[in-house]
Amino acid sequence: MEQKQFQAESKKLMDMMIHSIYTHKEIFLRELISNASDAIDKLYFKSLTDDSVGMNKSDFKITLAVDKDARTLTITDNGIGMTKAEMEEHLGTIANSGSLQFKKENNLAEDNQIIGQFGVGFYSAFMVSKRVTVKSLAFGEKQAYVWQSEGVEGYTMDTCEKDTVGTEITLELLDDVAADAEGNGGENYSEFLDQYRIQSLVKRYSDYIRFPICMDMTKSRKKEDSDEYEEYVENVTLNSMVPLWHKNKNEISEEEYNSFYKDKCGDYTDPLCHMHVRNEGTITYDALLYIPSHTPFNYYSKDYEKGLQLYANGVLIMDRCEDLLPDYFSFVKGLVDSEDLSLNISREMLQHDAQLRQIARSIERTIKNELQRMMKNDREKYEKFYQAFGLQLKYGIYQDYGMHKDLLQDLLLFPSSKDGKLVSLKEYVDRMPEGQDKIYYAAGESIARIESLPQTEQVKDKGYEILYFTENVDEFAIRMMQGYQEKQFQSVLDSNLDLESEEEKKELEEKQESSKDMLEAVKKALEGKVGNVKLSGRLKSHPVCLSSEGELSMEMAKTLNAMPGTEGQKLQAQTVLEINPEHPIYQRLMELQTGDSAKLDDYAKLLYDQALLIAGMPVEDPVAFSNRICDLM
Numbered sequence: 001m002e003q004k005q006f007q008a009e010s011k012k013l014m015d016m017m018i019h020s021i022y023t024h025k026e027i028f029l030r031e032l033i034s035n036a037s038d039a040i041d042k043l044y045f046k047s048l049t050d051d052s053v054g055m056n057k058s059d060f061k062i063t064l065a066v067d068k069d070a071r072t073l074t075i076t077d078n079g080i081g082m083t084k085a086e087m088e089e090h091l092g093t094i095a096n097s098g099s100l101q102f103k104k105e106n107n108l109a110e111d112n113q114i115i116g117q118f119g120v121g122f123y124s125a126f127m128v129s130k131r132v133t134v135k136s137l138a139f140g141e142k143q144a145y146v147w148q149s150e151g152v153e154g155y156t157m158d159t160c161e162k163d164t165v166g167t168e169i170t171l172e173l174l175d176d177v178a179a180d181a182e183g184n185g186g187e188n189y190s191e192f193l194d195q196y197r198i199q200s201l202v203k204r205y206s207d208y209i210r211f212p213i214c215m216d217m218t219k220s221r222k223k224e225d226s227d228e229y230e231e232y233v234e235n236v237t238l239n240s241m242v243p244l245w246h247k248n249k250n251e252i253s254e255e256e257y258n259s260f261y262k263d264k265c266g267d268y269t270d271p272l273c274h275m276h277v278r279n280e281g282t283i284t285y286d287a288l289l290y291i292p293s294h295t296p297f298n299y300y301s302k303d304y305e306k307g308l309q310l311y312a313n314g315v316l317i318m319d320r321c322e323d324l325l326p327d328y329f330s331f332v333k334g335l336v337d338s339e340d341l342s343l344n345i346s347r348e349m350l351q352h353d354a355q356l357r358q359i360a361r362s363i364e365r366t367i368k369n370e371l372q373r374m375m376k377n378d379r380e381k382y383e384k385f386y387q388a389f390g391l392q393l394k395y396g397i398y399q400d401y402g403m404h405k406d407l408l409q410d411l412l413l414f415p416s417s418k419d420g421k422l423v424s425l426k427e428y429v430d431r432m433p434e435g436q437d438k439i440y441y442a443a444g445e446s447i448a449r450i451e452s453l454p455q456t457e458q459v460k461d462k463g464y465e466i467l468y469f470t471e472n473v474d475e476f477a478i479r480m481m482q483g484y485q486e487k488q489f490q491s492v493l494d495s496n497l498d499l500e501s502e503e504e505k506k507e508l509e510e511k512q513e514s515s516k517d518m519l520e521a522v523k524k525a526l527e528g529k530v531g532n533v534k535l536s537g538r539l540k541s542h543p544v545c546l547s548s549e550g551e552l553s554m555e556m557a558k559t560l561n562a563m564p565g566t567e568g569q570k571l572q573a574q575t576v577l578e579i580n581p582e583h584p585i586y587q588r589l590m591e592l593q594t595g596d597s598a599k600l601d602d603y604a605k606l607l608y609d610q611a612l613l614i615a616g617m618p619v620e621d622p623v624a625f626s627n628r629i630c631d632l633m
């Protein structure tokens, strides 16, 4: 059988290369600067073993120049240059990367800084140019060559004058295209002649190229001893070169960390803390992570977008890589830089999610450890963090059927009945008195509201601490956790609290039996509003209280019923009206049961409404409630 080669229609391929690979035209500058940086790296590498290069690291630079009249942008480097053959091979052949070849030939380690690998980036220049001219003098050569192309039709090559080693690429920008009547389809290429636009593109994509990227910028200043202004030209280095995260931690001041955060993450206040990580395990990456000191205004809304910036070898790949952060740590800001990423050809995406997942897992651990350290060593700071983002951690526990509870449960804090301070679950369990085997909590609108609930009295009298759940998600979250350190959570608003002694229970049962008819009559009067009416062993000063039975508590039902889309299908907690047998009202009810059943009805309804009000719930018929009170008065 005959072996055949695949054929490629090179014009079509080139057209696809130019118009289909990249989403944003502006990245052409990133690609050409990366090529210039690679060329310099190659010559620098040579200079380490070859004295004839005659250059120091500080001599290398990339220059950008704009000529508005000629509509050209020129990118010049004093790197290794290209020979005639190399120009033909690398610029005349799609997907032929001289940089990849160089890495292979020189056995460069994986962590070298050379960026190019696919052999396509150069062609992005044609997204914005009608003609591209490359003049180059290769190191060690006497003759320079010029390569010129207008895109798909091919290229020309010739000798040219060039005295210095390196490459100069001139882009003749395309003409602007006016938008149609609806404002669609317009293209503005002139923006790439604007010095500030170029400056911002360099800052955005190429800030950490390790050689200076310089440009003459026209600025304006006040003339000395005059109110007039004059223009002057200043050669400005546009990039910061050394990424902050590549510096040694002990060389970076708090101030530097903070101003980097404010600059990059668009916050006007200092962050609460930073994490500077260098990971050298199976996957190598650097990360600079921050926790803001306040909740962003849109944080708990759909508009908030989580994510970290992602760099590959100091070149920006993605502005917001969502996959690097789990939702429960979505408040974290910052960046990750890795040499180990498999990029796709446009450098806009990653090839293998596995690497990203590995980095994300490691980052998750870092954040958790940092928060735990803060909780232990700087409680005040942690509580500040918790005020801002604690709610998100609770959502995290509730999410995914409680899958993340082990990771997050020790980061939770709740206000407590003990001293009004926030307490962690571990602290709660560690200080539980002997005999207590459950974690008690009470859910309600506010701490003040919960503290006034009659049901809390008995638990406090026992010397047990109560966690106050004031946020809607609290009770849902702990239901997902089921328990903590083998201790069950127990709502003090549950009707089966079971805190009485055997003797007390017996006494209550007897009384319950003898009050059966009255309790039955009260239940009947309430017309199905409560599932049960019973005598209570836990009430002290209050005549009645409302508690619930079963999985769904009253607070949970309230939350679920407030959700959009639940109209017309309200959930109902199984409620129990508890009556205090030690209160004078009990005696009165017993009397009425045998005497005036109409009055008993009224009293039952009144007591139920009172119980609702104490529980922080609205009475169903306020007018009827008010009329009944007036009748009594």
Ligand SMILES: Nc1ncnc2c1ncn2[C@@H]1O[C@H](COP(=O)(O)OP(=O)(O)OP(=O)(O)O)[C@@H](O)[C@H]1O
Pocket: 031, 035, 036, 039, 077, 079, 080, 081, 082, 090, 091, 096, 097, 098, 099, 100, 115, 116, 117, 118, 119, 120, 121, 122, 123, 167
């Ligand atoms: N300024 C330059 N100086 C020297 N050689 C260059 C220059 N620009 C491009 N080259 C050569 O042309 C080759 C092709 O460049 P191109 O940008 O298309 O791909 P690449 O940089 O190798 O890979 P990638 O597509 O990943 O960026 C480079 O590998 C390099 O050998």
